[in-house]
Amino acid sequence: MKTFIALLSTLLAVATASAGQISGNIQRTRINGIDVIAYKTGVKDVVYLRGSLPAGDNKAPAANPMIPTLVGGMLSRGTQSHAKSEITAMLDAVGASISFSVNSAMVEFNAKCLAKDVPLVLSLLAEQLREPAFTGEEFGRLKQQTLGGLKRALESTDFRATDEFSRAIYGPGHPNRNATIDERIAALDAATLDDLKSFHAAHYGPAHLTVVAAGDINVPALQAALTRSFDGWSGGTPRLAAIQNSATDTTKEQTVFMPDKTSVNIVIGQATGMRYTDADAIALRTGTAILGSGFTGRLMANVRDKEGLTYGIGAGVANDTFADGEWKITATFAPALLDKGIASAKRQLTDWYENGVTAKELEHRKDNLVGAFKVGLATTDGLAQNLLATVHRGKELTWLEEYPEAVRSLSLEQVNGVIKKHLNPDEMFMIKAGTVTEAAPK
């Protein structure tokens, strides 16, 4: 404890990156098959470890969409060498943490600790990834807690709107299409420990594992710890190739009626067929930011600031990291102002789509995006997140230096051209979730 406190007492300010000096500070190596990205910053004693491997929901067996999520949930519930409580005690004693999450393509981990504890955390992380205990008792608990989470999700207007939207714009089999809550509850009920073990054996391994370490790291010591902890591990499957989206036959406007709600969430949008790596991606994001990012975006400036119809409205491109993604407007409105709010949002959408953005708006937004990029890299965790996101997006790490120029070089014609090329308001879907009077069950 004394050593721990002494170490803390030497804390100095964080040191991070400016956009122009990133790649020169990165040490990227392959250890036991793992892609290791190390970035030493000037921060004292603090280390962030982030990483992922492709064992996400898109690899779920056809019969059960919940298996990848459940396997991810079991990673922190004990290993073949240590019980859950023992691992927690070891981490708690040094104030460290490791957590896991599962998205459409990846299982991700997020760990943080003091520099001296990196070997301990990596050894526990390796244990959790390599040899989860898969005990029946913990599996039962995980199932019950997951069921609770699914049921509580039914209470959220935000969740219900975006969840339904995913099934409106993505066809069956697309990785961004969510299974319904009922389907997930049924899959949860049907899942067995053997299903989880099989999935883990098939998809977990070092071959496509990425580890990002940022902060006060001793790179040789980090590499030695990774060599030791992951020695002898094999396996792992590559990311799945992107699946082409198929159109759905869903009606263009849908309402998820939820009684007793004082605010309605809406989503208006469409699938784009584009990924982040596509040539038009940055232009579409920039044009979209002019419509719907921040307080000066047209939606906030008009629908909120001028007309007072909503607390929050925005537009963005999303879910395009691992597959072709979507474009959408999201907003909340009081039930009494819903029609007015939707009409106002659609006016802005139509004007933006028909008439495009102006040269002045584009110049201001470029300044905004480049400035925000600089601010986003000004923390050690922000740096670690962006390094991992760059890998996920299939970009070289030099992208973090190239991004400002990619934004600066956009022309007005390019931005207005991609809006017309990839979007069509007439084809967009609209989902409302909340107490929408006309949708109330009779």
Added chain:
Amino acid sequence: MRCPQTPPKVNFVAAAPLIRGQGPFNLLRLPNPAPSPFFPTLMKRLLALSAFVAGVALHAAMPAPEGFSHVKSLGGIDEYRLDANGLQVLLMPDHSAPVLTFMVTYRVGSRNEVTGTTGATHLLEHLMFKGTPNFNREKGNNVDQLLERTGALYNATTWLDRTNYYQTLGSEHLATVVAMEADRMRNLYLREEDRRPEMTVVRNEFERGENSPFQALIKEIYHAAFVAHPYHHSTIGHRSDIENVSIEKLRAFYDTFYWPDNATVSVIGDFQPAEALALIRQHYGPIPKAPKPIEEIYTSEPEQLGPRRVTIKRVGQLGVVAVGFKNSAALHPDWVPTQVLADILTDGTNSRLYRALTDKGLTTNVSPYNGPFRDPSLCIIFAALAPGATHEQAEKVLLEEIERVKTDGVTQEEVDAAIAKQLTQLAFDRDGSFAIAGQLNEHIAMGDWQNFVQIGDKFKAVTPAHVQSVATKYFNVDQSTTGWFVPIVPGAAKAAAAK
């Protein structure tokens, strides 16, 4: 971000400060400081509150330049006072990244409101973005236009004891933000034509909060727990007050509280102190101090003489039990041991209530909220019920575990783990000027920014005896307010009738 495959965890966000809101889509932006995601995380940060552990590099404050008095220096922070008007200035230079955070904290929050003006502090905070004769939309330089062009992470938040305005941006923009912030301290338009549309914006913020059964439950618990002290009402205020408070009342609020001697300016990050002070003197120096002393709140909460209970029944899926105990003010010596107690009870899978409730299938999670405020508030323990569990079962076990702490105490191991987690969190709370500003802001609001530096030592000094002592002193049923959220499951009545 992809639509969640795994549903969102339960978030008890109502007790977090209100934020003016920002567009949901930002490239490479840092997350919001506040309510956002994560009650457990947020609370840990706010409760962990703080800061950096003593002795951050040897640091010598520069001599006070003309117009300022040097007040004190501690932990890398230098405090100055602007002689002309009493403005408090905190400087914390750090050149590790080419960005800085500029923040103004006003010592006014929903504690300063009365019936009829509840929510006024927050509504006024929104109107602070509506322009002045010098910075306005027509000129193309209102707050949003000015700051978004720089890529700044900026916003404002309101909570019980304070209101703050902040910008994290490239260090070359310091002069711009100092001029803008100083200008809106006294020159705000405050027009009825701005209030009307902003009122409905804020009302929708209220409505969004009401959508969550948990937020509604927390409000009810505070309403019941405080009958005299203004912590009784939430920062968002009552709907009727939001709708009807007049521009004249908002003007009176502004004219009472928005003065330099009721504010703290903090500058953290990549800047030169002499230059920053010169800018602050130039722009804030001409503003006079408040024309009359700002009254302190003198209402204290009378002693609670028995348990109180509230129940919310509305459409939902799973129940919640929340037990709030009166705690101490955040600067009182008992606050830190109370936080350690709350951690031992609920933080992590080895915590007592996780083992007794979640591992036993009675809850899906447990979490604490130890209000870190200027006056005594509540330490609330939340238990989110698992499918099939009853409120009675969960509440009984929760109270039994608390009684066990009172009678048997806690172990040194438990205290060490709680302290280690808090101290490590303090280290991570220093990841960048924005994070530091967010923590410093809360200590300013509590009444002493130095607590930001000192709280690490306070945690280190906690013993098992302290923890047992605060459990006995504060976690009494007679001083508790218990809230149940009882869900009415849609269709359940029909299904039961059909059977």
